[in-house]
Amino acid sequence: MSVNKVILVGNVGKDPEVRYLDNDVAVANFSIATTERGYTSRDGQTVPDRTEWHNVVAWRGLAKVVENYVKKGTQLFIEGKIRTRSYDDKDGNKRYVTEVYADNLQMLGRKSDNPGSSDQAGGAMNTSQQPAQNAPSPNNAAQEDTFLGNDESDDLPF
Amino acid sequence: MSVNKVILVGNVGKDPEVRYLDNDVAVANFSIATTERGYTSRDGQTVPDRTEWHNVVAWRGLAKVVENYVKKGTQLFIEGKIRTRSYDDKDGNKRYVTEVYADNLQMLGRKSDNPGSSDQAGGAMNTSQQPAQNAPSPNNAAQEDTFLGNDESDDLPF
Amino acid sequence: MSVNKVILVGNVGKDPEVRYLDNDVAVANFSIATTERGYTSRDGQTVPDRTEWHNVVAWRGLAKVVENYVKKGTQLFIEGKIRTRSYDDKDGNKRYVTEVYADNLQMLGRKSDNPGSSDQAGGAMNTSQQPAQNAPSPNNAAQEDTFLGNDESDDLPF
Amino acid sequence: MSVNKVILVGNVGKDPEVRYLDNDVAVANFSIATTERGYTSRDGQTVPDRTEWHNVVAWRGLAKVVENYVKKGTQLFIEGKIRTRSYDDKDGNKRYVTEVYADNLQMLGRKSDNPGSSDQAGGAMNTSQQPAQNAPSPNNAAQEDTFLGNDESDDLPF
DNA sequence: TTTT
DNA sequence: TTTT
Numbered sequence: 001m002s003v004n005k006v007i008l009v010g011n012v013g014k015d016p017e018v019r020y021l022d023n024d025v026a027v028a029n030f031s032i033a034t035t036e037r038g039y040t041s042r043d044g045q046t047v048p049d050r051t052e053w054h055n056v057v058a059w060r061g062l063a064k065v066v067e068n069y070v071k072k073g074t075q076l077f078i079e080g081k082i083r084t085r086s087y088d089d090k091d092g093n094k095r096y097v098t099e100v101y102a103d104n105l106q107m108l109g110r111k112s113d114n115p116g117s118s119d120q121a122g123g124a125m126n127t128s129q130q131p132a133q134n135a136p137s138p139n140n141a142a143q144e145d146t147f148l149g150n151d152e153s154d155d156l157p158f
Numbered sequence: 159m160s161v162n163k164v165i166l167v168g169n170v171g172k173d174p175e176v177r178y179l180d181n182d183v184a185v186a187n188f189s190i191a192t193t194e195r196g197y198t199s200r201d202g203q204t205v206p207d208r209t210e211w212h213n214v215v216a217w218r219g220l221a222k223v224v225e226n227y228v229k230k231g232t233q234l235f236i237e238g239k240i241r242t243r244s245y246d247d248k249d250g251n252k253r254y255v256t257e258v259y260a261d262n263l264q265m266l267g268r269k270s271d272n273p274g275s276s277d278q279a280g281g282a283m284n285t286s287q288q289p290a291q292n293a294p295s296p297n298n299a300a301q302e303d304t305f306l307g308n309d310e311s312d313d314l315p316f
Numbered sequence: 317m318s319v320n321k322v323i324l325v326g327n328v329g330k331d332p333e334v335r336y337l338d339n340d341v342a343v344a345n346f347s348i349a350t351t352e353r354g355y356t357s358r359d360g361q362t363v364p365d366r367t368e369w370h371n372v373v374a375w376r377g378l379a380k381v382v383e384n385y386v387k388k389g390t391q392l393f394i395e396g397k398i399r400t401r402s403y404d405d406k407d408g409n410k411r412y413v414t415e416v417y418a419d420n421l422q423m424l425g426r427k428s429d430n431p432g433s434s435d436q437a438g439g440a441m442n443t444s445q446q447p448a449q450n451a452p453s454p455n456n457a458a459q460e461d462t463f464l465g466n467d468e469s470d471d472l473p474f
Numbered sequence: 475m476s477v478n479k480v481i482l483v484g485n486v487g488k489d490p491e492v493r494y495l496d497n498d499v500a501v502a503n504f505s506i507a508t509t510e511r512g513y514t515s516r517d518g519q520t521v522p523d524r525t526e527w528h529n530v531v532a533w534r535g536l537a538k539v540v541e542n543y544v545k546k547g548t549q550l551f552i553e554g555k556i557r558t559r560s561y562d563d564k565d566g567n568k569r570y571v572t573e574v575y576a577d578n579l580q581m582l583g584r585k586s587d588n589p590g591s592s593d594q595a596g597g598a599m600n601t602s603q604q605p606a607q608n609a610p611s612p613n614n615a616a617q618e619d620t621f622l623g624n625d626e627s628d629d630l631p632f
Numbered sequence: 633t634t635t636t
Numbered sequence: 637t638t639t640t
Contacts, residue, residue, distance in 0.1 A: 050396075082322065098400070160509050171637030193639070235424075532639055
């Protein structure tokens with residue numbers, strides 16, 4: 001009876017931090033920036049650009065993709081949800097931090113933009129749409145030419 | 159390397175059609191309307207309301223929710239993807255129809271609006287968000303039953 | 317070159333607070349809850365429901381809609397963006413709070429759910445999609461000015 | 475009281491077609507592909523990749539961006555709405571075609587990917603959020619002062 | 633802290 | 637064909 005969805009496209013600010021829990025579960029943390037263009041209003045008021053930094057958290061398979069292919073500057077598409085968690089700061093005060101919990105993550109740009117990336121690099125990891133579970137081939141070959149092999153084009157509608 | 163996402167909030171036009179395949183997989187079909195408000199532009203031009211009808215397809219668990227709780231007039235939130243499929247019409251011509259393949263579906267409105275619905279009725283069915291979460295800390299008591307029925311089930315299409 | 321989009325469907329926790337700035341601009345603040353269903357994993361682990369509270373801010377026309385029609389318990393659809401702003405707490409420490417800045421807001425449920433609402437009450441206020449077009453006609457001419465009126469402007473705080 | 479939103483990230487199939495109506499309004503048409511990864515299910519069933527082609531329509535400013543910077547292969551983020559329109563085919567039969575009417579469009583990838591693009595080239599065009607664009611708001615009162623000064627900054631909420 |  |  002509710003929906004909590006976030007969609008971001010932006011650039012990663014620093015190389016992500018990835019750690020492994022005792023049970024070998026991977027967790028990645030990084031921030032990504034989105035910028036709203038500034039402008040000058042009719043009455044001459046200038047509104048500058050506004051950059052928002054989002055703290056993103058990714059788990060498991062997604063965290064591994066992050067570990068292997070995401071780095072400072074990478075442009076990403078992220079689909080996830082908002083989560084606010086609390087923690088006690090050094091003075092014992094309760095603090096809150098809001099994060100974007102990633103459910104899906106896609107590396108954007110052309111292959112050439114993600115040099116470190118193998119074919120699977122450019123691919124996507126999805127904690128949700130993954131139809132099977134075991135998800136066999138991560139994000140394989142087929143993806144490389146992301147585009148080419150679409151002979152369906154011909155028989156396309158209209 | 160790609161995203162195909164649709165989000166709709168609208169009202170169902172007729173009672174859905176639900177059928178079961180040989181393998182007992184349920185499939186539901188129904189249409190939902192979204193309406194854009196019309197307006198009068200500065201130059202006096204009147205633009206009328208515009209209603210769009212979307213053909214929605216739901217499978218498995220989602221189809222069962224549809225079967226049990228969705229009917230003519232029901233207000234729904236739908237998350238899914240666009241799919242265009244072809245078929246041959248009676249004259250042997252190839253025709254195309256574009257549908258919204260539902261991955262998540264939520265009944266909107268108060269419980270009282272969905273009389274036939276039990277707690278789970280008002281709930282959600284989600285083929286995607288599944289067992290994601292991790293984050294421990296709940297978030298706070300007060301909200302607990304904020305919204306009842308939601309059993310998940312997730313599911314999956316082919 | 318970036319996208320920052322949030323979509324929420326949830327229930328308002330308390331009656332909203334609406335105030336007017338010196339320039340008569342309205343600002344509304346309220347929180348809305350979204351709940352993720354808990355579940356029991358295959359290994360018997362129970363994950364409880366998890367409710368997230370989102371601080372929402374609406375300006376101008378949207379704030380007025382909030383003032384007139386939104387109250388504790390109201391189910392809303394909200395489209396907006398994430399914004400984190402800082403402030404100094406009583407001890408002079410910099411604190412951060414993340415909010416959802418609403419660009420579009422829709423009251424959900426049947427009319428009967430929103431008793432105080434007139435036709436437009438139940439309607440939507442949209443700081444962005446606004447005059448969108450409708451123009452039935454195919455693709456051409458008639459549609460032409462389809463767009464004009466859209467400038468939008470709206471928004472933005474700070 | 476309704477929502478009709480589409481979000482796509484994909485690659486353009488061919489160079490777009492852009493034409494100008496008598497009133498100098500630009501209209502762009504092009505198709506973009508999104509691909510769902512195939513997979514092998516637990517029972518050994520192989521599900522191949524599935525590519526979906528979306529017909530996109532952009533107007534005015536957006537169409538000009540398309541004209542100048544989008545070409546075959548360009549990776550795009552598109553936000554828009556679903557629209558189905560009808561037309562009569564050569565045999566006088568009513569046919570329907572579903573399109574994505576773009577409200578926002580972003581070129582993805584690094585600058586180097588969009589060689590022809592100047593700073594604004596790589597930028598975004600938004601028929602909705604664009605605050606600047608003069609053009610006053612047609613639509614509704616509430617929106618009127620839509621923008622003006624933003625001195626509110628000071629008197630911000632909380 | 634990123635990007636344009 | 638729905639809803640407001």
